[in-house]
Amino acid sequence: MPALVRSNSFIFPDLEFTLRRQFSKANFRPFQREIIQAALDGNDIFVQAATSFGKSLCFQLPAVVDQGITIVVSPLLSLMMNQVEALRAADINASSLNSNTPLPEKDRIMNDLRTGHPRTRLLYVTPELCAQDRFRDRLWVVHEQRELARIVIDEAHCISEWGHDFRKDFKRLAWFRESFPDVPIMCLTATANGQVREDVLSVLGLNANPQRLKTFTMTAHRPNLHFEIRYTRDEDDSRLEDFLKWIRSVYQRRADDRRKNELTALGERVDNVPGIIYTISRDECDNLASQLRQEGIGAQPFHARLTKDTKEQILSKWISNEPGYDIIVATTAFGMGIDKNNVRFVVHWRLPKSFEGYYQEAGRAGRDGNAAYCFLYYSREDRDRVSSLIVRDRAQVPNNNFEARAKSLQALAVYCESVNACRHKLICNYFGENNTPVCDYACDFHKDSADLQRRFLKGLASEEWISTQREEGLYEVDWDE
Numbered sequence: 001m002p003a004l005v006r007s008n009s010f011i012f013p014d015l016e017f018t019l020r021r022q023f024s025k026a027n028f029r030p031f032q033r034e035i036i037q038a039a040l041d042g043n044d045i046f047v048q049a050a051t052s053f054g055k056s057l058c059f060q061l062p063a064v065v066d067q068g069i070t071i072v073v074s075p076l077l078s079l080m081m082n083q084v085e086a087l088r089a090a091d092i093n094a095s096s097l098n099s100n101t102p103l104p105e106k107d108r109i110m111n112d113l114r115t116g117h118p119r120t121r122l123l124y125v126t127p128e129l130c131a132q133d134r135f136r137d138r139l140w141v142v143h144e145q146r147e148l149a150r151i152v153i154d155e156a157h158c159i160s161e162w163g164h165d166f167r168k169d170f171k172r173l174a175w176f177r178e179s180f181p182d183v184p185i186m187c188l189t190a191t192a193n194g195q196v197r198e199d200v201l202s203v204l205g206l207n208a209n210p211q212r213l214k215t216f217t218m219t220a221h222r223p224n225l226h227f228e229i230r231y232t233r234d235e236d237d238s239r240l241e242d243f244l245k246w247i248r249s250v251y252q253r254r255a256d257d258r259r260k261n262e263l264t265a266l267g268e269r270v271d272n273v274p275g276i277i278y279t280i281s282r283d284e285c286d287n288l289a290s291q292l293r294q295e296g297i298g299a300q301p302f303h304a305r306l307t308k309d310t311k312e313q314i315l316s317k318w319i320s321n322e323p324g325y326d327i328i329v330a331t332t333a334f335g336m337g338i339d340k341n342n343v344r345f346v347v348h349w350r351l352p353k354s355f356e357g358y359y360q361e362a363g364r365a366g367r368d369g370n371a372a373y374c375f376l377y378y379s380r381e382d383r384d385r386v387s388s389l390i391v392r393d394r395a396q397v398p399n400n401n402f403e404a405r406a407k408s409l410q411a412l413a414v415y416c417e418s419v420n421a422c423r424h425k426l427i428c429n430y431f432g433e434n435n436t437p438v439c440d441y442a443c444d445f446h447k448d449s450a451d452l453q454r455r456f457l458k459g460l461a462s463e464e465w466i467s468t469q470r471e472e473g474l475y476e477v478d479w480d481e
């Protein structure tokens with residue numbers, strides 16, 4: 001069967017001009033132009049690229065130059081809101097439709113779709129909405145008028161049961177290809193291994209027509225991030241002390257006369273070193289933020305129990321580098337869709353639940369391309385606690401892809417306990433890359449492998465000790481995440 005290539009684009013749109021005029025960017029980053037061109041040629045596209053690569057532009061720019069509406073399916077409300085806000089600020093007609101959308105706005109969007117010739121260029125929706133008959137009926141109308149330009153599935157790994165973040169409703173997105181076989185689909189993700197990739201393509205029906213599919217898989221490597229594991233154990237838990245020592249040493253370097261003058265000239269405070277500390281439970285999040293404040297550090301908690309207004313206020317002050325808002329202490333509810341480019345460190349206070357989650361969260365650091373620091377406090381006790389959370393989740397949520405989650409957590413624990421290889425290499429290998437990325441002393445192994453070995457041998461509780469404690473049920477936790 002010949003490739004079914006459909007294009008609604010103007011003849012030879014000037015992509016550079018649109019990039020500058022609508023998106024205020026001087027140049028494309030490597031591969032962005034190729035991806036955008038392939039999309040405008042009417043292909044299905046699969047993009048896998050590291051965090052902060054600039055994936056959003058790959059569908060936003062085609063949406064602006066193409067005729068018709070682009071539907072963007074996204075799992076996260078915060079991510080949608082941020083993107084819609086930024087697009088509107090650039091004078092692009094974008095909206096989002098989800099459970100938080102006020103009724104008059106919902107009606108306005110539905111009426112716009114009903115015309116068959118919507119004015120909206122980009123409409124961000126949740127996968128749940130895509131399963132609703134009312135919304136589907138509207139899309140039929142738009143499609144009949146040949147105005148359905150493209151379907152975009154952001155965070156596409158959520159489709160796969162082999163992914164760390166599987167969502168049942170993502171599977172139902174198969175409806176798009178079944179219903180509108182001529183409408184191109186673009187999938188984007190930062191974290192997929194080969195198995196997840198194959199699964200995504202097969203669920204969406206994209207591999208049924210390989211001539212039409214263009215796959216762009218870029219390295220997961222983020223050379224500007226420095227990766228380090230810090231070992232600890234319950235009996236001698238020195239996380240807080242260790243972190244305070246580290247952050248104060250950073251402030252001290254910035255307080256040095258010459259550096260201070262440079263910072264003053266830039267209008268920066270010595271202690272404005274924006275960072276995120278990820279914790280697992282809400283209580284720990286509150287306690288840690290308050291302990292840090294008592295030590296004179298500008299830290300604020302961020303988790304689902306806070307009110308919407310409080311969260312918005314904390315976020316906007318952190319983004320605008322206000323004093324007292326330098327560090328966000330957060331649960332995993334925070335981070336995706338946050339586009340703050342000067343985050344200088346991401347600390348994992350405890351072991352995250354998956355390798356993919358860890359890398360995605362660490363990837364919030366250094367989006368401006370400058371050096372940033374990512375360290376994780378690892379203890380074997382936490383490994384067992386997080387394991388117990390995954391087992392708990394299995395009991396609470398049926399079909400929650402327990403096997404994939406358990407494997408991912410295990411791989412993360414092995415990564416933490418590895419002391420004989422470059423962290424960047426281990427990460428790239430996990431995501432299926434065989435090459436050895438260049439690491440310019442940007443990991444604990446390359447910085448000082450002897451020190452890494454020493455810390456590993458000294459820092460952790462023994463497996464014998466852990467197994468006796470485990471048998472007594474000491475690591476079975478029920479944290480409120």
Ligand SMILES: Nc1ncnc2c1ncn2[C@@H]1O[C@H](COP(=O)(O)OP(=O)(O)OP(=O)(O)O)[C@@H](O)[C@H]1O
Pocket residue numbers: 025026027028029032049050051052053054055056057190337339341363367
């Ligand atoms: N060509 C470009 N020139 C300059 N900045 C760019 C360019 N493309 C994207 N950016 C900026 O890079 C940042 C990251 O882009 P984006 O949010 O799309 O990343 P992403 O690949 O989706 O990453 P993540 O998975 O971490 O969200 C944004 O601030 C965006 O404005």
